[in-house]
Amino acid sequence: MTVNGNKPKFAMYWAASCGGCEIAVLNIHEKILDVDANFDVVFWPVAMDAKYKDVEAMEDGSILLTLFNGGIRNDENEHIAKLLRRKSKILVAFGSCANEGCIPGLANLSDSREIVSTAFNTISTDNPKQIYPMISYDVPEGEIHIPKILPVLKTLDQVVDVDYYMPGCPPESHQIAAVIDLVVQVLQGKAELPPKGTVIGAGNSTVCDECKRARNIKMVKSFKRIWGVEVDPELCLLEQGIPCNGIATRSGCNARCPTAGAQCIGCYGPAEGVIDYGARLISAFASVIDSNDPEEIDRILDGIVDPTGQFYRFNLAGSLLKAGKPAWEKA
């Protein structure tokens, strides 16, 4: 797949994200040398200096592989997503934000103006002159712009066509290494790319499938927050009444959190075939409640303090409703 004897081109971009995905890439240790040996890194803002205009000047489809992490929060993110789509042969939604919105997607519960207010005018912010960022401003040298916030955060595939999905917050380094191995093998003609739309770097089952804890019949009389109980190290967390999201979450992390004694919070996103992650969890959690009495059910459910956060912590922007009502109502 080399073009004119040159190495194929590689790009990585961060939109609305925390930078953890980039660190996860560097965490593949010496494998990163394989990336350098097999690819010409042409654009990677966090690791090297590059200008958007350099990418704009590239021929369409000239980048072989682009790993795109982060959600689409403002019009700059959107512009770069569209630009990189045009310039890339293979565009991978890399990490939870690009896949399903992740933590930045929780902003979809609020009106975007409220978000700006919170950032610029709360009790913890020193802003006596009530200065807010302006999208465009005239200075003697001309008009300057900053990106405009969008009413809701969108996932990458809500904006452009995506070839592969690689979930995780962040994707586990061993999974990244495996994907890089695969791509290198494809370049050497030793392997084939999976069909378009495939979820790569993850399993096809659930976290429970990888979890070593003992499972019996789940009958829960109360839900508890993990800091309030002494956790049995052997027994399934959900059976202990700790709201563990493993049942609806895609495998691929080797059940890291439950193994360490913490509940799964769902960073690998919905398991294979799940349309709405939160809905699947509602179904599952409701099924384990050991009561048929409406009042008692209500009392048990009080133990899930923030159901929306519990079920949509990573998946709000990628869910069926995509946002809370206030986010789009006033938009």
Place this chain on the structure above:
Amino acid sequence: MNNNETFDPVIIGFTCNWCSYRAADLAGTSRTKYPHNIRLIRLMCSGRLDPTFVFKALANGADGVMITGCHPGECHYLEQNYKALRRFHLLRRTLKGLGVEPERVKLVWASAAEGKKFATEVGSFVEEIRALGPLNWYRSNGRSPDDSGPTSHEPAPDLKEVPA
């Protein structure tokens, strides 16, 4: 802001094969009138109701969802309607967190003999939804979130003070 008098709500109703669907059927054969606003979908059991169905209905333009099933203790599949009950409670709590009025989803028990009750319940639910106004989830009316973003980062006057 909405003219609730002329608002014609769209309601998706989930019925179970053994009781509530037959209640609807009985309402029909006994010519009991009820509003046209409800579109019934028959499931084998209310326990089949995946909350995904409710989210999908709301996201695609429904203003309300009515879940119906056999009376407690009378489920054809022993106790799956209790599962529906528990899902319904958790679903309403989740909707509340999403800023959606939980009253937009209602659970009604109706036996095969309760055609009249079914019709009355549909009637009162339509009125409750009419009072709430249209949901208009942004996908439903062709609006997409990028149609109308804020034109500046200056917040609306009512939002200037947000507690930390």
